[in-house]
Amino acid sequence: MEQRHRQPIGIFDSGIGGLTVAKAIADSLPNEKIIYYGDTAHIPYGDKSQELISKYASRITEFLLHDKQCKAVVIACNTASAAAYNTLRDRYKGIAPIINVIDPMIEAVISDDAVKHVGVIATKTTIASGVYQEKFTRRKPSLRFSALATPLLAPMIEEGFYNNNISHAVLEKYLRDEALQGIDALVLACTHYPLIKKEIDAFYGGGVKIFDSAEVVAAKLKNILTKEQLHTDLPGGTHEFLVSDYTRSFEKSTQMFYGKELHLSLHNIWA
Numbered sequence: 681m682e683q684r685h686r687q688p689i690g691i692f693d694s695g696i697g698g699l700t701v702a703k704a705i706a707d708s709l710p711n712e713k714i715i716y717y718g719d720t721a722h723i724p725y726g727d728k729s730q731e732l733i734s735k736y737a738s739r740i741t742e743f744l745l746h747d748k749q750c751k752a753v754v755i756a757c758n759t760a761s762a763a764a765y766n767t768l769r770d771r772y773k774g775i776a777p778i779i780n781v782i783d784p785m786i787e788a789v790i791s792d793d794a795v796k797h798v799g800v801i802a803t804k805t806t807i808a809s810g811v812y813q814e815k816f817t818r819r820k821p822s823l824r825f826s827a828l829a830t831p832l833l834a835p836m837i838e839e840g841f842y843n844n845n846i847s848h849a850v851l852e853k854y855l856r857d858e859a860l861q862g863i864d865a866l867v868l869a870c871t872h873y874p875l876i877k878k879e880i881d882a883f884y885g886g887g888v889k890i891f892d893s894a895e896v897v898a899a900k901l902k903n904i905l906t907k908e909q910l911h912t913d914l915p916g917g918t919h920e921f922l923v924s925d926y927t928r929s930f931e932k933s934t935q936m937f938y939g940k941e942l943h944l945s946l947h948n949i950w951a
């Protein structure tokens with residue numbers, strides 16, 4: 681077997697939105713090998729039950745750790761992090777670090793003293809899980825918390841509707857919702873949303889601090905790998921991008937999320 685620190689980092693999402701996180705990881709850890717798994721056969725996760733998402737996330741994690749010999753796994757999806765992180769963390773304790781996209785975000789927000797009232801937007805399943813509210817309230821009881829499910833945003837972005845009049849209209853509708861009034865910070869709790877960060881920022885005229893997970897998660901991973909002596913400084917960071925269902929349209933969309941078009945290989949672990 682390869683030396684542990686030379687083994688790849690596994691990253692997964694319901695589809696290709698998690699490539700925003702993979703890109704931030706590839707940029708901050710350029711020598712690392714990455715294996716990305718997009719569960720495009722089951723996208724979207726955002727309106728499925730926690731039980732089903734947990735089943736999917738368990739199978740993908742097992743594939744990345746056992747078949748692909750990954751040294752760590754990043755759940756690059758808020759919905760899957762909300763549904764499956766605790767189970768996966770406990771299952772692989774002492775075996776491999778499992779990193780979710782929620783906890784690094786909680787840390788980033790609560791350590792910013794300027795934030796007094798935080799809003800969270802995410803898929804229906806992430807909001808319904810109550811995980812952000814529970815963690816914010818427990819870690820910083822003085823912080824006011826508001827949340828809104830914004831289910832149209834992920835499919836809208838996937839269809840290429842951002843920075844245009846359609847996305848402006850949808851965003852206006854959501855951001856003017858009663859639930860989000862008075863916030864001074866907004867967490868983009870879905871890995872698709874970095875693509876609309878600029879539009880959201882423009883809506884608020886810079887008056888609300890916007891947090892997106894890509895960079896905070898990459899920084900957290902770097903930290904963990906360094907602490908556990910799992911990082912590599914040797915060049916040779918090849919990347920592999922796998923999907924459970926291939927369409928040319930998914931492949932084209934990688935351009936939006938990764939900044940360049942990637943080759944996606946079909947690898948069905950459900951058969």
Ligand code: DGL
Nearest residue numbers: 694724725726758759871
């Ligand atoms: N990328 C997923 C997330 O972060 C949302 C997309 C989906 O509904 O599958 O929650």
